[in-house]
Amino acid sequence: MVYILFIAITVISYLVQHSLQNKFKIYSQEALDVPMTGRDVATKFLQDNGINNVNVTSVSGQLTDHYNPANGTVNLSDVVFSVNSVAAAAVAAHECGHALQHAQGYSFIKMRTALVPVVSFASQWITWVLLAGILLIEVFPMVMLVGICLFALTTLFSLITLPVEVDASRRAVAWLEKSGITSGIKTEHAKDALHAAAYTYVVAALSSLATLMYYVMIFMGRRR
């Protein structure tokens, strides 16, 4: 039963990734009605929202776009930074949406940021603690329980990520439309690209939840 669930999640994960890449390919070829690159879009978003302490920079790689609250930068990949397309505008506005969440003290992003050091600590130990926990389950069940708690922190993190991502996309699409950068069908396409990206976070959260359940089942199943 559990294995079927894991196989299903793996297949869904593949399909979601594939659909995301497909949509980005299509919307990357659709030019905006205004002559603006992702960088221009990001700069205007920050200006329009009165955010003066965040810089827009470029980062190498594909789909590596992210907002870094530690040094106040919106990092855009090459195909977003210097390109005029619906996909580039959507991604640039989405990442700036995170900067706006920070500026406004949006509760879920505050929780997410607070969890970052905890989760990075947990990630370093999870594999070893769970491995030891499974080996020692009949003698020291506490080890497994500690491993489950560490894993639960990462699951919580991936669940908190969901509202943060959906909210950033909502802010992005609303602003793109309001600022006149997209309208009509192009706004719909920007929304569609961001929805496709959001599904990858949903699948990641489901996968984490299923793995957590699996460890809990092993723990509950010890000694009958």
Ligand SMILES: [Zn+2]
């Ligand atoms: Zn995001």
